[in-house]
Amino acid sequence: QVQLVESGGGVVQPGGSLRLSCAASGFTFSSYGMHWVRQAPGKGLEWVAFIRYDGTNKYHADSVKGRFTISRDNSKNTLYLQMNSLRGEDTAVYYCAKVYYQYSMDVWGKGTTVTVSS
Amino acid sequence: QSALTQSASVSGSPGQSITISCTGTSSDVGVYNYVSWYQQHPGKAPKVIIYDVSKWPSGVSSRFSGSKSGNTASLTISGLQAEDEADYYCSSFTRYSTWVFGGGTKLTVL
Numbered sequence: 001q002v003q004l005v006e007s008g009g010g011v012v013q014p015g016g017s018l019r020l021s022c023a024a025s026g027f028t029f030s031s032y033g034m035h036w037v038r039q040a041p042g043k044g045l046e047w048v049a050f051i052r053y054d055g056t057n058k059y060h061a062d063s064v065k066g067r068f069t070i071s072r073d074n075s076k077n078t079l080y081l082q083m084n085s086l087r088g089e090d091t092a093v094y095y096c097a098k099v100y101y102q103y104s105m106d107v108w109g110k111g112t113t114v115t116v117s118s
Numbered sequence: 119q120s121a122l123t124q125s126a127s128v129s130g131s132p133g134q135s136i137t138i139s140c141t142g143t144s145s146d147v148g149v150y151n152y153v154s155w156y157q158q159h160p161g162k163a164p165k166v167i168i169y170d171v172s173k174w175p176s177g178v179s180s181r182f183s184g185s186k187s188g189n190t191a192s193l194t195i196s197g198l199q200a201e202d203e204a205d206y207y208c209s210s211f212t213r214y215s216t217w218v219f220g221g222g223t224k225l226t227v228l
Contacts, residue, residue, distance in 0.1 A: 035217070037164075044121070044222035045156070045164065045207050059215050062119060095163060103152035103211045104169035111163060 002026035002107050004096050009112030016086050020112055022079040022096030027107075030054070030074035033099035036081045038092035039111075048094070049081065064090075086116045122147065122208055122220035129226040135196040138223045140208030141189055146218055148189035152211035155184060155193045158222075159204045168193060195225070203227040 008020040022034070036048040049060045049070035058070050069082045079096050093111040100106030123141040130136040140147065140155075147153055151171045156164035166175050168184035171191060183194045191210070195202055208220040 037219075044205075045158075045209075045219040046121075047209070047217040047219055050217065057215075061216060097164075100166060100175070101169055101173075103150075103217075104154040104166055104175075104209075105156075105164075106166050106175060108163035108165075 002098075004098065004107055004109035006094060006096055006109040006112035009094065009114045011115045011117060012086055013118050014087060014116055016116070017082070017084045018086065018114060020081040020083065020094055020096075020114070022081075022109060024077045024079065024098070027098070029072075029077040033102075034070075034072065034079045035097045035099070035105055036070060036079075037095045037097055037105070037108075038090075038114075039095070040089070040092040043092075046092070050099075051079070053099075083114070086114075088116050090114060091116050119212060119214065119216055119218050122210060122218055124206075124208060124220040124223045126221070127224045127226065129228055130195075130198045131228045132198050132200065134198050135194060136198065136225065138193045138195075138206055138208075138225070140191045140193070140210075140220045142191070142210055142218070143189055145214070146210040146212040147186065147191050149213055150211050151186065153184065153186060153191040154209045155182070155191075156207045156209065157202075157204045158207065164207065198227055200227050 097105035098107040155168040172184040
């Protein structure tokens with residue numbers, strides 16, 4: 001079945017780095033754009049980044065621009081989020097999501113938790 | 119990019135209808151018909167229930183319906199059921215080639 005599984009979350013000190021991964025299965029990964037969306041504890045959803053199906057275009061939210069980078073490896077059916085210069089406000093559950101009809105998201109992973117704390 | 123504006127909470131009794139509004143700007147909701155709505159139960163991942171303002175994904179109940187007027191999109195849930203109790207988020211594509219979510223609305227079924 002169509003599935004996304006995130007990994008790579010954990011506890012990191014402010015200023016540190018983490019790389020999140022999202023393993024896709026059950027669909028032709030290389031044909032779909034992908035998103036990262038996060039949700040801070042008790043808060044709402046926040047869009048983080050998008051990458052086109054072929055990796056040629058990437059867009060990031062202003063809150064993470066210059067610190068986070070979205071990428072993908074279509075040969076491995078895997079999406080990535082490289083997070084540098086982490087701050088306390090980056091603490092959240094990070095979801096990857098598959099594009100649906102260009103501007104929506106239909107398949108979501110269960111999320112991976114990132115905690116930025118000293 | 120500021121979050122879209124949603125009321126914090128709404129409630130209704132089983133069988134009733136409720137409407138959740140989502141207000142954006144002329145840079146997002148007002149300029150594109152690319153508004154989606156997501157339902158999120160506690161501890162679960164979001165689920166798309168409306169896309170492109172008013173379209174239903176396969177398998178989603180027609181009790182959910184979407185519309186838009188100017189800079190404001192709306193989600194209406196008719197025939198409220200207990201399982202509809204959840205958080206609801208709107209989202210829109212923006213003229214900056216980014217996406218923005220609303221702050222979320224907590225629906226309580228009385």
